[in-house]
Amino acid sequence: xxxxxxxxxxxxxxxxxxxxxxxxxxxxxxxxxxxxxxxxxxxxxxxxxxxxxxxxxxxxxxxxxxxxxxxxxxxxxxxxxxxxxxxxxxxxxxxxxxxxxxxxxxxxxxxxxxxxxxxxxxxxxxxxxxxxxxxxxxxxxxxxxxxxxxxxxxxxxxxxxxxxxxxxxxxxxxxxxxxxxxxxxxxxxxxxxxxxxxxxxxxxxxxxxxxxxxxxxxxxxxxxxxxxxxxxxxxxxxxxxxxxxxxxxxxxxxxxxxxxxxxxxxxxxxxxxxxxxxxxxxxxxxxxxxxxxxxxxxxxxxxxxxxxxxxxxxxxxxxxxxxxxxxxxxxxxxxxxxxxxxxxxxxxxxxxxxxxxxxxxxxxxxxxxxxxxxxxxxxxxxxxxxxxxxxxxxxxxxxxxxxxxxxxxxxxxx
Amino acid sequence: xxxxxxxxxxxxxxxxxxxxxxxxxxxxxxxxxxxxxxxxxxxxxxxxxxxxxxxxxxxxxxxxxxxxxxxxxxxxxxxxxxxxxxxxxxxxxxxxxxxxxxxxxxxxxxxxxxxxxxxxxxxxxxxxxxxxxxxxxxxxxxxxxxxxxxxxxxxxxxxxxxxxxxxxxxxxxxxxxxxxxx
Numbered sequence: 001x002x003x004x005x006x007x008x009x010x011x012x013x014x015x016x017x018x019x020x021x022x023x024x025x026x027x028x029x030x031x032x033x034x035x036x037x038x039x040x041x042x043x044x045x046x047x048x049x050x051x052x053x054x055x056x057x058x059x060x061x062x063x064x065x066x067x068x069x070x071x072x073x074x075x076x077x078x079x080x081x082x083x084x085x086x087x088x089x090x091x092x093x094x095x096x097x098x099x100x101x102x103x104x105x106x107x108x109x110x111x112x113x114x115x116x117x118x119x120x121x122x123x124x125x126x127x128x129x130x131x132x133x134x135x136x137x138x139x140x141x142x143x144x145x146x147x148x149x150x151x152x153x154x155x156x157x158x159x160x161x162x163x164x165x166x167x168x169x170x171x172x173x174x175x176x177x178x179x180x181x182x183x184x185x186x187x188x189x190x191x192x193x194x195x196x197x198x199x200x201x202x203x204x205x206x207x208x209x210x211x212x213x214x215x216x217x218x219x220x221x222x223x224x225x226x227x228x229x230x231x232x233x234x235x236x237x238x239x240x241x242x243x244x245x246x247x248x249x250x251x252x253x254x255x256x257x258x259x260x261x262x263x264x265x266x267x268x269x270x271x272x273x274x275x276x277x278x279x280x281x282x283x284x285x286x287x288x289x290x291x292x293x294x295x296x297x298x299x300x301x302x303x304x305x306x307x308x309x310x311x312x313x314x315x316x317x318x319x320x321x322x323x324x325x326x327x328x329x330x331x332x333x334x335x336x337x338x339x340x341x342x343x344x345x346x347x348x349x350x351x352x353x354x355x356x357x358x359x360x361x362x363x364x365x366x367x368x369x370x371x372x373x374x375x376x377x378x379x380x381x382x383x384x385x386x387x388x389x390x391x392x393x394x395x396x397x398x399x400x401x402x403x404x405x406x407x408x409x410x411x412x413x414x
Numbered sequence: 415x416x417x418x419x420x421x422x423x424x425x426x427x428x429x430x431x432x433x434x435x436x437x438x439x440x441x442x443x444x445x446x447x448x449x450x451x452x453x454x455x456x457x458x459x460x461x462x463x464x465x466x467x468x469x470x471x472x473x474x475x476x477x478x479x480x481x482x483x484x485x486x487x488x489x490x491x492x493x494x495x496x497x498x499x500x501x502x503x504x505x506x507x508x509x510x511x512x513x514x515x516x517x518x519x520x521x522x523x524x525x526x527x528x529x530x531x532x533x534x535x536x537x538x539x540x541x542x543x544x545x546x547x548x549x550x551x552x553x554x555x556x557x558x559x560x561x562x563x564x565x566x567x568x569x570x571x572x573x574x575x576x577x578x579x580x581x582x583x584x585x586x587x588x589x590x591x592x593x594x595x596x
Contacts, residue, residue: 060456082461085452 027213032231033238034219035405040114041217042245043107048205049246050100055198057093061086065145067191069184072147073272091261097139098264099253101287104132112318113339115327116218122319124211129315131208134201136312139285141194147187148269149279155182155190157282161295164305181275221404222328223397230401281356289353290346290377296357296367297374307374314381321381323389331395335388342380349373468596470588473527481544483532486595490532490540491583492556496567501525503554504568514579518568521582529593530569531583534558536576541565556580 006012006021015021064083066075079086108128111117117125144155159176163169178185216225225231232238256263264286268279284292295308314321329336349370357367398404459467469486471493476482481494496504504518505525522528534541536558542548543556543565551557551564553572558565563574570579585595 056453060453063457064460078460078462082463084455084458084460086456086460088452089456 027209028239029233029235031213031234032216032225032228033234034217034225034230034401035232036219036221036401037217037238037241038220039241039245040106040110040220042242042249043103043110044212045242046246046249047100047103047107050096050103051198051201051205053092054096054100055202057089057096058195058198061089061093062195065191067145067188069147069187069273072145072187076146087261088257091257093142095253095256095261095264097142098256098285098287099249100135101139103249104135105287108132108315109343111218112342113329113336114218114220115222115322115324115329117319118322118325118327119319120215121211121218124208124215125319126316127204127208127211129312131201131204132315133312134197134204136288138194138197138201139287141190141197143285144182144187144190145194146269147273149271149273149277150266150269150282152182152273152275153278153282154284155186158284159186161305161308164302166302183275218327219401220328220330221398221401222326222331223401226400227402283354286350286354289351290349291353293349293353293370294374294377296353297370311374311377314378318381318385321385323386324392324394325389326394326397331397332388332392333395334392338380338384338388342377345373345376345380349377468594470592470594473591473593478526483544484595486531486583491595492528492530492532492544492569492580494528494544494567496526496528500554500567504566504570507566507568507570513571514577516568516570516579521568521570521579523585523587527593528567528569529583529585529595530580532556532580534560534563534576535571535578535580536561536563536574541580 005025006015011021061079064075064079064086066072076090079090081087083089111125111128140154140158144151159173159182162172162176165172174180176186177183178189216231219225266283271279283289291308291311294311295304298304298307324332324335326332329339352366352370352373355361355366357365357370359366361369467487469484469491471482471484473493473495476493476495478495479497481492483490483492485491494500501518507518509515509517518525521530532540532544537560539558539560541551541556541558541563543550549557549559551573553564553566555565555567555569555572557563558574558576561575563576564572565576565580566572568579569582571577583595585593587593
């Protein structure tokens with residue numbers, strides 16, 4: 001292994017005993033990265049940065065938050081009104097959750113468009129899906145903590161999903177609650193999990209990066225790295241590109257924090273939790289809406305729950321459902337269109353999830369739209385992906401990243 | 415990676431690079447420092463804590479020779495209505511003999527009222543001497559049971575390990591027998 005280039009004797013002394021400088025050089029500085037990454041590759045590092053923002057704001061919020069049903073709501077209001085910069089910490093954290101999902105969804109769709117989940121990166125993708133699952137659990141429990149009406153009834157509805165399982169369902173729900181309804185023990189343990197899971201998340205992210213650094217990043221062409229000419233050192237090229245993207249993203253993020261802090265929230269959640277009154281219209285946070293639509297698409301309790309879980313878990317087997325050897329949608333004319341239809345279908349599922357099942361769209365109830373969109377969601381994975389790989393006529397792949405990049409440079413010069 | 419012109423030393427404008435590096439680093443450090451402040455400040459006392467930082471006490475019910483303890487900023491404050499002997503004992507001390515030299519006049523606003531924070535300056539225990547029947551120590555003031563510090567009727571350290579006198583909190587008389595501490 002090539003040692004650190006630093007001539008500083010202290011650096012060398014430390015590196016000889018604990019090679020952190022060599023490690024940093026290999027993984028961040030000289031780390032070979034494909035030359036042709038576009039801005040869709042910014043979202044991995046963005047997600048990491050938002051994770052750090054969430055951890056730091058969360059730790060400081062926890063210093064003033066009290067996870068007891070009697071005072072949780074008031075303690076959050078106290079954070080916003082009385083704690084120095086508490087409003088900033090809270091709004092960074094609540095909007096940060098939405099930003100985290102925006103970034104991770106873009107990151108996932110990017111992986112789907114460019115076939116980043118295909119061999120040899122299947123495990124990398126699966127670890128990513130695990131990160132997504134942990135994120136969902138963490139976000140759900142975090143939303144319960146302010147103990148408003150949406151917190152309480154969201155918690156009630158989501159935990160009741162487990163009651164759908166035959167025989168053991170009720171016992172599982174009682175066990176999750178620590179009682180016979182969402183109450184004092186529930187918020188206490190949810191707080192513990194909400195604090196613990198992000199630490200687990202960090203560890204899984206480390207594994208995600210470990211797996212990433214084995215075969216390196218995929219790229220927009222979807223072809224393998226062949227020669228050193230295909231690559232650039234990560235620093236300064238991608239550190240600068242990531243920082244630039246971060247700057248733009250922070251403008252977007254801070255718009256919500258400073259000018260529209262409750263944009264993603266429900267006004268209902270500013271009413272303290274009341275176990276005696278359910279709000280007329282319960283909706284989950286926006287990032288769960290597509291799955292909420294799937295849940296409601298089936299008129300069977302167990303069926304809906306299983307389908308909803310399947311909707312997430314199917315991502316684990318995507319690397320094997322996609323039978324095409326070509327990674328990038330750039331060279332898959334039909335898949336490219338299927339991808340965008342799938343993307344729009346996901347947005348549409350979210351739209352359906354936001355509306356009541358009886359709301360009308362073009363004269364048809366949302367329930368039926370939900371069934372169509374759900375059917376398409378699964379058909380995309382189970383029918384289109386396997387068949388496309390067999391019947392699609394793909395475009396010829398370029399020989400190398402270097403060749404393609406040089407061609408583009410020449411075209412620009414002309 | 416030889417084809418990256420940026421990887422070679424040729425054509426590098428070194429002063430320009432230094433300027434960029436230093437200015438970027440400076441801006442980055444300043445940005446991080448500014449972003450860190452809300453986090454650091456968030457664990458300082460909050461506004462509701464500061465709002466409770468003063469305590470109003472009505473002294474009219476305290477008979478001569480009696481003492482009460484009030485809570486101020488989470489700490490006990492001793493208020494003793496001193497007798498003439500106690501005042502005399504406190505005033506007659508030769509200040510030069512004291513470990514933490516301070517005259518009684520510097521420690522009271524009105525001689526009959528001693529207001530002092532009831533936390534031993536040694537390691538933070540609450541000295542005894544407020545209630546009738548308490549051990550008041552050799553100087554008839556307070557005695558700390560933890561490590562045996564004796565305080566006199568002015569709350570000054572006279573014997574034992576404590577280094578300083580009982581601190582006097584800021585307080586003002588708003589009426590004849592009404593004080594606001596803090």
